[in-house]
Amino acid sequence: MLDRKLLRKEPQTVADAATAKNEKIDIQQWLDADRSKRELMLEIEALRKQRNTLSKTVSIKKRNGEDAEEEMQKSRNTGAELADLEQRVSEFNSRLSEMELSFPNIPDSDVPEGTEDNNVIVRSWGTIPEFSFQPKPHWDLMSKVFLPEAAGKIAGSNFILFRGWAARLQRTLISWMLDYHTQAGMDEVWAPFVARPESMTATAQLPKMDDDMYRIGHDNLYLVPTGEVPITNLYRDRLLEETDLPVRLCGYTPCFRREAGSYGKDNRGLNRVHQFEKVEMVRLEHPDRSEEAHLELLNHAAGMLEVLDIPYRILLLATGDLSFAAAKCYDIEIWSAGQEKWLEVSSVSNFRDFQARRGNMKYKPAGGGKPRLVHTLNGSGLALPRLIISLVENGQQPDGTIRLPKIIAERMGTDVIKP
RNA sequence: GGAGAGGUGGCCGAGCUGGUUUAAGGCGUACGCCUGCUAAGCGUAUGUAGGGGUAACUCUACCGAGGGUUCGAAUCCCUCCUUCUCCGCCA
Known part of the structure; x- marks a missing residue:
């Protein structure tokens, strides 16, 4: 607001x-x-x-x-x-x-104008892997462990079901990411995966995104479309001391999205699904410092990809690609070797006081004076399915096995997966 | 799901037989006094939102949310949300 x-x-x-x-x-x-x-x-x-x-x-x-x-x-x-x-x-x-x-937030003055074609590549890291053979897409590499038909039987099309090493890989990644954030000083949160309309309004999924969310009509609740909702709402209607800032949080949630009207577009395999897992970072910040905090969150998320040795690029989104609530947003995209394209794996946004006003999130200035609205920020750290796509496709070897990054290999107890 | 008890200003907490309470008191906070320093003590101030005035100031609303009764509601009635206790059911 x-x-x-x-x-x-x-x-x-x-x-x-x-x-x-x-x-x-x-x-x-x-x-x-x-x-x-x-x-x-x-x-x-x-x-x-x-x-x-x-x-x-x-x-x-x-x-x-x-x-x-x-x-x-x-x-x-x-x-x-x-x-x-x-x-x-x-x-x-x-x-x-x-x-x-229904009034959207105002883009920062340094946000490029235009559509997604005007997004600016801010920087890139890593080199796109070369192969001596034709790299396969993940749905081929994961045919034994990623079972869309099974998921379809249980819940419907575009839900996913993992078995065996894929399930274990996902669990391992979630656990590693949370450790990565908490070691950097964030407080881990495990919050409800459903939220009431007031919560959805505070973070601005409502009223606009009503059709894109799953609603449990019986109880007037929504399945969360992102961890941003429950984690940010932890501080709804709260008055903080200035010394409490910044508040740095992270947490895992599934994300439920109806993806209404997006059928047939990029939705093969794990690219776009109705339920995906994500670790989210949320930050409440002093208004004077949200700019630096935004970059810090971005670099923190990008740093994970460097540890995993996945090539990425960072986009500063143009006004037309910016979400309803964001004032400024960077997307991190990673390389998918089997599909030969970039996939959005993280979105790091500064909402300034837009969500804070809706959710009444304030702090008391240290020098006295009236309570002021905090700035809220968040970023994916990271979204799982596309990360798995990239790990699997980029790590494939001529013999059909998949080489894992060191940090994940340690946790999986093997550095190679034989699908 | 059943029964009961609560939800009051940053926090705690009184008021709840309706009208000098336009919310007592305490804690916290700020400023001043006192003190060699610290603590304690004393004094004063201190909710949020909106409106009016150059200004000290002043007006209106807000006691979980919404509705009702009344000349008048924090106080009475209804609905909903939420917290706690006990019972039931259940992972």
């Missing part, structure tokens, strides 16, 4: 930002409603003051045993008048907040 003062002062900025993000908003409608509401509030406050005074007089007169029928009658009348005005204000309020919830 954006600051109302900004909406009033710089409506054009807000409108332009929405256009850049391909969101249709009607800022003029908001401005009109806001003005009407404030005018009504002036009337209401005057009437309330009148009623408060009358009530006090009634109270005093009654205590003294005097008759207060006149004041009571007057108060009854103002009460009726108030009820009418209050009804109108509450209509304005719900319209206003409905509109505000």
Whole structure:
């Protein structure tokens, strides 16, 4: 959510930002409603003051045993008048907040304009592996352990089922990643995998992404589409001390996405599935330091790929590719040797105070003064299926075996997988 | 699922037989006094949001959320959310 003062002062900025993000908003409608509401509030406050005074007089007169029928009658009348005005204000309020919830965050000034074609490659690392043979895609390499038909029988198409070494590899990776983060000072969180609408609204999956999430109608809950939701919401409606910042968290969750309307596009194998596993990093930061924190998160995530020796590149997303809530976002893409393309494996975003305002997450400045909104950030660290794709495809050898990175080999108890 | 008890300002906590409480008191915090230093002590201030004023200031709302009763609701009634205790069921 954006600051109302900004909406009033710089409506054009807000409108332009929405256009850049391909969101249709009607800022003029908001401005009109806001003005009407404030005018009504002036009337209401005057009437309330009148009623408060009358009530006090009634109270005093009654205590003294005097008759207060006149004041009571007057108060009854103002009460009726108030009820009418209050009804109108509450209509304005719900319209206003409905509109505000659908206004996207404003991109930072250094975010390139345009569509995904305008994304900027910030840097690359590693060399794309060369093969003396035609490298296979992961669905061939994993045909015995990755069983989409079985998953389909259980849950439906585009769910995945791992058996044997694939299941074990995934578990090993999750465990290693969490260790990697906690060793860097993050606090590990194991949170619910479902969330109520309020939580989804705070992190801004709602209202926009309603159709992309699985809803448990029976209990009015959603399956989390990312760990960002439960981990960030841990701090919803909290007032922190400035010295509590930064708050650095990490946690594992499955991610459930309906991927409505994305059938037939890049969704063979593990590329795009309805449930995937992910380790997420979340950070609550002082507003003056979110910029550095953003880069720190990015480099931390990229560092994991260096340990795993997977070539990657980092993209600074253009305005049109930026998510609803983000002010600035870097994607990390890794190389898939079997498909010969880049796969997004991490998305590291700075939301500034956009989520904090929705979720009422504040800190008390050390020098005194009013509580201020924190900045929230998060980044995948990392998403599992595409990481597995890359490990398996890039590690394949002429004899059909798969060579594992040292750190994973140690944990798996073998440096080569024989599929 | 059944029964009961709670949800009050950053935290704790009174008020809950409706009207000098426009929320007592404490802790914490800030400033001042005192002190060789620290602690203690004393004094003052200290919720959030919105509106008005150059300004000290002032007005309105908010006591889990929403609705109702009433001239007037933290206080009474209803619905929902949530925490705790006991019972039942269950991994």
